[in-house]
Amino acid sequence: MYQNTQHTFNSHDGIALFYQHWQRDRASDTDKKAIVMLHRGHEHSGRMAHLVEELQLAEFDFFAWDARGHGQSPGERGNAPSFSACVKDIQYFVQHIQDKYQIKAENIAVIGQSVGAVLAATWVHDYAPQIRALCLASPAFDIKLYVPFARAGLTALNKLRGNFFITSYVKAAMLTHDVERAQQYDNDPQIAKAISVRMLLGLYAAADRVVADAQNIFVPTQVLCSGSDFVVERKPQQQFYEKLPHPKKEWHVLEGFYHDTLGEKDRHLALEKIRRFILANFAESFQPPQLLDADKIGASCAIAEEISTPLPKNSIKHAFWQLTKANLKLGSKFSKGLKIGEQTGYDSGSTLDFVYRDQLESPNPIGKLIDWQYLQAIGWRGIRVRKQNLEVLLKKYAVNIQAQGKDLRILDIAAGHGRYILDAVANLQQPPASILLRDYSALNVEAGQQLIRQRQLEHLAQFQQGDAFDTASLAAIEPRPNLAVVSGLYELFADNTLLNQSLTGLAQAIPKGGYLIYTGQIWHPQQEFIARALTSHRQGQAWVMRLRSQAEIDALVEHAGFKKIDQCIDEFGIFTVSVAQRL
CATH class of the missing domain: 3.40.50.1820 (Alpha/Beta hydrolase fold, catalytic domain)
Structure with a gap:
C-alpha cells in the first residue's frame, strides 16, 4: 500500500x-x-x-x-x-x-x-x-x-x-x-x-x-x-x-x-x-482559531486585568511591591540603566537603546554591579536575542528583494533610536535605496537623527516623527516601502483596534510581494513583576503587558492582508520575530 x-x-x-x-x-x-x-x-x-x-x-x-x-x-x-x-x-x-x-x-x-x-x-x-x-x-x-x-x-x-x-x-x-x-x-x-x-x-x-x-x-x-x-x-x-x-x-x-x-x-x-x-x-472543514477579539475576552485579557488590579493596601503583596519599587528608585541613584528606566519608562526607546548597547555605563562600582544584574534579566537577554533575530531576517529578505533586481526601501514605524535597523543595514553588502525611520517620541527622533549623522548615513536615511497607529499617515508614506519593520511596539499595547489601524495602514503602504517583519511577546516569566514594579513611557503609568499568543498576532497580521512565511524565537520562549508577505 x-x-x-x-x-x-x-x-x-x-x-x-x-x-x-x-x-x-x-x-x-x-x-x-x-x-x-x-x-x-x-x-x-x-x-x-x-x-x-x-x-x-x-x-x-x-x-x-x-x-x-x-x-x-x-x-x-x-x-x-x-x-x-x-x-x-x-x-x-x-x-x-x-x-x-x-x-x-x-x-x-x-x-x-x-x-x-x-x-x-x-x-x-x-x-x-x-x-x-x-x-x-x-x-x-x-x-x-x-x-x-x-x-x-x-x-x-x-x-x-x-x-x-x-x-x-x-x-x-x-x-x-x-x-x-x-x-x-x-x-x-x-x-x-x-x-x-x-x-x-x-x-x-x-x-x-x-x-x-x-x-x-x-x-x-x-x-x-x-x-x-x-x-x-x-x-x-x-x-x-x-x-x-x-x-x-x-x-x-x-x-x-x-x-x-x-x-x-x-x-x-x-x-x-x-x-x-x-x-x-x-471530517470537518478546517477552522482557524478566532482570536481577533482576544484583547476583550480570553486568558490573556484576564491575566492582564488581574495583574493591573490594585492590591489591598494592608496586604503583604502590596507591601512587597512597594518595597520593590522603592529599591528600584534607590538603585537608580547609582545605576545609569535604572535611572533611564525611572525617568523615561522601562519600555521606552531610551531604555531599549541602553539594553542594546549592553555596557556597564554607570560611573561607580555599585552602579556597574546593578547595571550588570539589570542587563542579565531574562527579559533583556531575550530582547538582545530578538535584535539578533531581527537583523538575520532583515538581511535575509533584503537580499531576497535585491536579488529580484528591485530597489530596497526600508521602513520602521516605531524605531526608538533606530540602532537595531542601522546595525542590520550595516551588514548588507548592497546598501538600500532608502531608509525611513519614524517614532512618536520627539526625544527618540532627535537621538535617531544624531545616530544617523554619526554613521554618515544622511544620504539614504531619514528620521521623522510619526504616529504608528495612524492608518492614513502610514498609507501615504513615500517612497512605498517593500520591507517594513514593527519591532517592540505592538507588545506595548493591549488594544487590538490600534494594531488593526496600524496593520491596515501598512498593508496599503507595502506593495504586493513586499515584506513585513513584526515582533511578538508570547510569554514572559516576569509579567507580574513588570506590572507591579516598573513604569511605562506613558506618563509614568504601570507597565502592564497583555501577552499575545503567536496565534493571535499572526491572525491580526493575516487579517490585514499578509501571510506569515518565516519566524524566529529566542531560546527562552519570550520574543518572536516573524516575516509576512503582502498578498
Whole structure:
C-alpha cells in the first residue's frame, strides 16, 4: 500500500536532517493529507515505522524524521545546540513537507511521543502552525529522575562543567510489555542511550513553560497517558490538558501501559483513539482559531486585568511591591540603566537603546554591579536575542528583494533610536535605496537623527516623527516601502483596534510581494513583576503587558492582508520575530 523512500531536508542552520516518507497509492494528488511522526528521545524514525500500517489511515502520507543527534541525522549522539533549535527543526521540516509535497498545513496532523511530544507541543505553542490535529503520547513534561534535587544538581553542574552527558537509566522492560519490541530496543545500534545535560535542562524549561501556558495552544489536541509509566510524571500531562482552550480535546489514561505508549503490547487501544480523533477532525472543514477579539475576552485579557488590579493596601503583596519599587528608585541613584528606566519608562526607546548597547555605563562600582544584574534579566537577554533575530531576517529578505533586481526601501514605524535597523543595514553588502525611520517620541527622533549623522548615513536615511497607529499617515508614506519593520511596539499595547489601524495602514503602504517583519511577546516569566514594579513611557503609568499568543498576532497580521512565511524565537520562549508577505 505504501512506498517508502528516504530523504533529507535542510534545516535552519543548513544541517541536512534525515526523514522517511511513506507515500500512499492514490489516483489523484489533489487535497493531499499527511501524518508527521516525532519519535521518543534516544530513538529514531524507524521505531515509529510500524504505525504507518497499524494506524490504518490509508488516505494519508506519513513522514517521520530522525531528530538531530539521532538515527541517521548528523550531530553528536543525544545532543543538539539547544532544545529550541530542535523545535525550529520541526518548523523547517513541516515547511519542507508543505513546499516539496504540496500538502497544506491544515491537512497535516502531528503525532509525537515522549520527548517528541514535548517538541511538538512547544512547536505548536511557539510557532502557531495551523495544523488539523495534534496527538501527544506520554509527553515527557517531567521525567522521573528518582534522585532528590537531581534537576537542581544538574543545573549547578552544567554551570560549573559546561555540557556533559547522562546515560539513561531506562531499560527496555520499563518501556513496553511487548517482548519483541523490547529486544529490538536493546539490540538497535542507532538508539543513543545518553542525552546531553543541555538538552535535558532545555527540555525541562520548555516543558514548564508550555504546561503553564497551554491556554495559548489553539489546535485540537489529544493526550494519551500511560497508566503505569515509570519514566515520566502524569500530573503535568493532566495540567497541560486542562488548560487547553480548544473544545476538541481529549484525555485518555491507558491503564497498565508503560512509557512506550505507541509500542506497547496492546497499542491497538491507543491507535484506535488516535485514528478516530484524526479522522473526526478531518471530517470537518478546517477552522482557524478566532482570536481577533482576544484583547476583550480570553486568558490573556484576564491575566492582564488581574495583574493591573490594585492590591489591598494592608496586604503583604502590596507591601512587597512597594518595597520593590522603592529599591528600584534607590538603585537608580547609582545605576545609569535604572535611572533611564525611572525617568523615561522601562519600555521606552531610551531604555531599549541602553539594553542594546549592553555596557556597564554607570560611573561607580555599585552602579556597574546593578547595571550588570539589570542587563542579565531574562527579559533583556531575550530582547538582545530578538535584535539578533531581527537583523538575520532583515538581511535575509533584503537580499531576497535585491536579488529580484528591485530597489530596497526600508521602513520602521516605531524605531526608538533606530540602532537595531542601522546595525542590520550595516551588514548588507548592497546598501538600500532608502531608509525611513519614524517614532512618536520627539526625544527618540532627535537621538535617531544624531545616530544617523554619526554613521554618515544622511544620504539614504531619514528620521521623522510619526504616529504608528495612524492608518492614513502610514498609507501615504513615500517612497512605498517593500520591507517594513514593527519591532517592540505592538507588545506595548493591549488594544487590538490600534494594531488593526496600524496593520491596515501598512498593508496599503507595502506593495504586493513586499515584506513585513513584526515582533511578538508570547510569554514572559516576569509579567507580574513588570506590572507591579516598573513604569511605562506613558506618563509614568504601570507597565502592564497583555501577552499575545503567536496565534493571535499572526491572525491580526493575516487579517490585514499578509501571510506569515518565516519566524524566529529566542531560546527562552519570550520574543518572536516573524516575516509576512503582502498578498
